[in-house]
Amino acid sequence: MKNVIVGQSGGPTAVINSSLLGVFKTAKDRGADIVYGMVHGIKGLLDRNIVDLSTQIKNDLDMDLLKRTPSSFLGSCRYKLPDIEGNEKTYQEIFKILKELDIYAFFYIGGNDSMDTIKKLSDYGEKIKSPIRFMGVPKTIDNDLAITDHTPGYGSAAKYIASTTKEIIRDGLVYDYPVVSIIEVMGRNAGWLTAAAALAKGEDCEGVDLIYLPERVFDLDKFLEKVGELYKQKRSVVIAVSEGVKIADGRYVCELADHVDYVDAFGHKQLAGTARFLAAKVAEKYGVKTRAIELSSLQRCASHITSRIDVTEAFNAGGAAVKAAFEGMSGQVITLKRVSEDPYMCITEPADVHFIANVEKKVPDEWITPDGTYVEDALIHYIRPLIQAEIAPLWVDGLPRHLILKK
Amino acid sequence: MKNVIVGQSGGPTAVINSSLLGVFKTAKDRGADIVYGMVHGIKGLLDRNIVDLSTQIKNDLDMDLLKRTPSSFLGSCRYKLPDIEGNEKTYQEIFKILKELDIYAFFYIGGNDSMDTIKKLSDYGEKIKSPIRFMGVPKTIDNDLAITDHTPGYGSAAKYIASTTKEIIRDGLVYDYPVVSIIEVMGRNAGWLTAAAALAKGEDCEGVDLIYLPERVFDLDKFLEKVGELYKQKRSVVIAVSEGVKIADGRYVCELADHVDYVDAFGHKQLAGTARFLAAKVAEKYGVKTRAIELSSLQRCASHITSRIDVTEAFNAGGAAVKAAFEGMSGQVITLKRVSEDPYMCITEPADVHFIANVEKKVPDEWITPDGTYVEDALIHYIRPLIQAEIAPLWVDGLPRHLILKK
Numbered sequence: 001m002k003n004v005i006v007g008q009s010g011g012p013t014a015v016i017n018s019s020l021l022g023v024f025k026t027a028k029d030r031g032a033d034i035v036y037g038m039v040h041g042i043k044g045l046l047d048r049n050i051v052d053l054s055t056q057i058k059n060d061l062d063m064d065l066l067k068r069t070p071s072s073f074l075g076s077c078r079y080k081l082p083d084i085e086g087n088e089k090t091y092q093e094i095f096k097i098l099k100e101l102d103i104y105a106f107f108y109i110g111g112n113d114s115m116d117t118i119k120k121l122s123d124y125g126e127k128i129k130s131p132i133r134f135m136g137v138p139k140t141i142d143n144d145l146a147i148t149d150h151t152p153g154y155g156s157a158a159k160y161i162a163s164t165t166k167e168i169i170r171d172g173l174v175y176d177y178p179v180v181s182i183i184e185v186m187g188r189n190a191g192w193l194t195a196a197a198a199l200a201k202g203e204d205c206e207g208v209d210l211i212y213l214p215e216r217v218f219d220l221d222k223f224l225e226k227v228g229e230l231y232k233q234k235r236s237v238v239i240a241v242s243e244g245v246k247i248a249d250g251r252y253v254c255e256l257a258d259h260v261d262y263v264d265a266f267g268h269k270q271l272a273g274t275a276r277f278l279a280a281k282v283a284e285k286y287g288v289k290t291r292a293i294e295l296s297s298l299q300r301c302a303s304h305i306t307s308r309i310d311v312t313e314a315f316n317a318g319g320a321a322v323k324a325a326f327e328g329m330s331g332q333v334i335t336l337k338r339v340s341e342d343p344y345m346c347i348t349e350p351a352d353v354h355f356i357a358n359v360e361k362k363v364p365d366e367w368i369t370p371d372g373t374y375v376e377d378a379l380i381h382y383i384r385p386l387i388q389a390e391i392a393p394l395w396v397d398g399l400p401r402h403l404i405l406k407k
Numbered sequence: 408m409k410n411v412i413v414g415q416s417g418g419p420t421a422v423i424n425s426s427l428l429g430v431f432k433t434a435k436d437r438g439a440d441i442v443y444g445m446v447h448g449i450k451g452l453l454d455r456n457i458v459d460l461s462t463q464i465k466n467d468l469d470m471d472l473l474k475r476t477p478s479s480f481l482g483s484c485r486y487k488l489p490d491i492e493g494n495e496k497t498y499q500e501i502f503k504i505l506k507e508l509d510i511y512a513f514f515y516i517g518g519n520d521s522m523d524t525i526k527k528l529s530d531y532g533e534k535i536k537s538p539i540r541f542m543g544v545p546k547t548i549d550n551d552l553a554i555t556d557h558t559p560g561y562g563s564a565a566k567y568i569a570s571t572t573k574e575i576i577r578d579g580l581v582y583d584y585p586v587v588s589i590i591e592v593m594g595r596n597a598g599w600l601t602a603a604a605a606l607a608k609g610e611d612c613e614g615v616d617l618i619y620l621p622e623r624v625f626d627l628d629k630f631l632e633k634v635g636e637l638y639k640q641k642r643s644v645v646i647a648v649s650e651g652v653k654i655a656d657g658r659y660v661c662e663l664a665d666h667v668d669y670v671d672a673f674g675h676k677q678l679a680g681t682a683r684f685l686a687a688k689v690a691e692k693y694g695v696k697t698r699a700i701e702l703s704s705l706q707r708c709a710s711h712i713t714s715r716i717d718v719t720e721a722f723n724a725g726g727a728a729v730k731a732a733f734e735g736m737s738g739q740v741i742t743l744k745r746v747s748e749d750p751y752m753c754i755t756e757p758a759d760v761h762f763i764a765n766v767e768k769k770v771p772d773e774w775i776t777p778d779g780t781y782v783e784d785a786l787i788h789y790i791r792p793l794i795q796a797e798i799a800p801l802w803v804d805g806l807p808r809h810l811i812l813k814k
Contacts, residue, residue: 040583071577170478171708176447301578387805398794
């Protein structure tokens with residue numbers, strides 16, 4: 001018996017289900033008996049909330065739909081495993097369930113926190129000399145994982161951001177009076193997503209005028225000065241700003257507003273509103289028309305516009321994890337390694353999870369212009385291959401069709 | 408000599424350039440010499456800011472790009488012509504310019520205000536016995552024009568709203584704790600766009616739970632009560648709300664917030680924020696996680712996801728306007744007439760501009776459920792054919808390619 005189990009964790013991406021398919025299909029192709037899915041990640045496993053994926057993915061059409069389905073097919077969780085020391089009970093429970101299910105290999109698709117789960121499980125497994133293999137499959141739109149050239153999920157988010165930014169730029173030019181549009185992009189600590197707005201620029205597009213990443217301190221006065229110069233020169237000014245930009249004293253820009261929208265159930269101050277705050281400041285100072293546009297959760301769930309490179313790499317990362325596990329590896333994460341710049345070529349490579357979990361990769365300083373208001377060409381060249389080619393939705397009755405979990 | 412001139416006015420749609428192409432191509436096919444474009448509508452004409460469209464649209468590829476280009480290719484304006492009486496000078500100036508350009512027919516692509524322009528120009532033309540024909544080509548994402556079954560631009564906006572709503576619904580289900588997502592949709596006075604969120608529901612989608620249109624008075628207490636019931640029953644609650652919903656005393660819901668973001672250059676209080684306000688109220692009352700998602704200007708400029716029915720009808724409306732003008736008509740607007748429900752078939756028909764200009768068509772009361780929290784099937788059946796079929800972007804280097812005006 002070779003049963004395997006797979007889960008998804010953290011915030012979803014538009015291609016996280018391609019990785020799930022990569023695990024499912026490769027495991028089946030390589031002789032796995034049952035491929036179980038944990039519903040809502042490791043938390044679902046602890047609740048014994050699991051499904052046999054063969055009852056969900058029944059044919060080729062289901063596979064093609066799964067690749068095009070946004071959000072995590074199996075559901076997700078934000079549950080972080082406790083430290084092993086002093087919490088052996090949790091680990092004993094997990095391994096007991098895995099034994100009951102006769103699990104040969106365990107796959108977890110996720111970001112930083114999820115790789116921590118793989119690290120802890122494989123460490124504990126080694127301690128108790130368990131034969132179960134634990135493999136991580138990376139995903140995150142934030143592109144902030146260490147070692148890997150980039151993360152599956154980033155390319156599609158970047159393509160969505162660049163495409164919609166192009167459309168917003170055209171839209172901003174429609175009237176004959178000045179408009180300042182501020183686009184707010186996800187990324188609390190790393191500016192990879194916001195940087196993707198730079199891709200809009202080309203033969204048929206003026207591009208955005210300013211880009212602000214969280215890697216640099218945000219100076220409100222300098223920002224207003226810059227906008228003041230720009231809107232006098234051109235009809236439409238478009239600015240991309242990360243939701244995570246902070247001023248010198250460490251406060252988020254969106255915290256500078258006089259009001260807080262609300263504090264959520266977890267006590268987190270609702271932080272969205274960076275673009276809104278800046279648009280208000282610009283309108284106040286210059287009396288110019290402004291628009292604040294939050295790209296919101298569509299950045300991670302707009303599966304109607306994905307990058308085929310990203311879809312393929314996400315699938316491959318899942319498949320490579322299975323291959324590695326079936327060949328005896330454990331405690332590893334599949335990374336992407338760019339072996340050629342031009343033409344772009346990328347291969348998968350397993351890496352020790354201890355070097356990846358809990359490390360956050362930011363945009364290198366030399367890829368941001370000295371004044372911190374745009375990105376360098378090197379960064380654009382890095383992103384460009386990741387948004388290439390498309391995978392059209394399967395349209396049914398006018399809308400993209402998805403595959404959903406049957407209970 | 409048969410020169411014609413065409414302009415675009417008001418807020419753009421994803422298919423307003425298909426109507427421009429319909430005018431250009433049909434006029435050329437029917438023997439027009441020069442097809443002029445007014446840059447920034449009637450205001451551009453008064454400034455003698457015009458282009459020969461043959462210098463812009465040079466070949467088949469340009470035509471296919473134009474169909475896929477968001478925003479108004481020629482630029483737009485919000486300029487409303489003054490009443491003829493007492494303002495003859497403006498009209499004399501316009502007709503002088505048209506005479507200089509040897510204009511045979513004048514086409515204006517726009518919404519309510521733009522049809523008012525056609526009305527006034529044709530009235531004045533009749534008064535001075537000008538041989539110039541004036542024809543209106545309807546467009547607006549708002550779908551609020553009288554007489555016509557629907558307006559070009561609405562179908563694509565509806566398809567964008569329904570598609571992204573489906574994605575947001577999937578995304579909302581990812582975690583295993585309750586989330587209330589509130590999607591804010593455009594439409595100040597008419598709920599056509601918000602109603603399109605209802606299309607998300609189907610075999611592979613749970614659909615939205617509540618829909619609030621501006622045609623009904625919004626009751627905040629009842630809303631909170633309804634949400635309170637729902638989030639206890641299901642993990643993810645998704646609500647579509649029009650930006651224009653008002654409470655019983657006539658104030659917009661977004662005006663109820665303690666703060667105003669800002670007053671813009673035209674003295675308009677910045678009204679966006681309905682979803683934000685409601686999300687804050689829900690979070691405050693129930694301590695549940697909420698998300699406020701504004702679909703923003705992408706509703707009118709997301710040309711990467713358009714309805715082919717809409718693109719074709721927009722083109723046909725432009726072409727039919729030329730045909731009518733060349734056959735001697737003036738002071739008319741092209742309307743769409745649904746001649747069959749199933750199978751869906753629609754033809755164009757000219758209508759007297761006096762019956763269309765300045766009239767606003769709202770969602771009929773019987774198409775909204777009695778309690779005002781959803782729409783009836785009849786409304787869904789009305790919209791469904793308008794979002795059918797697709798027109799894929801022309802992808803260049805990973806992004807949709809557009810045609811832009813060369814100066």
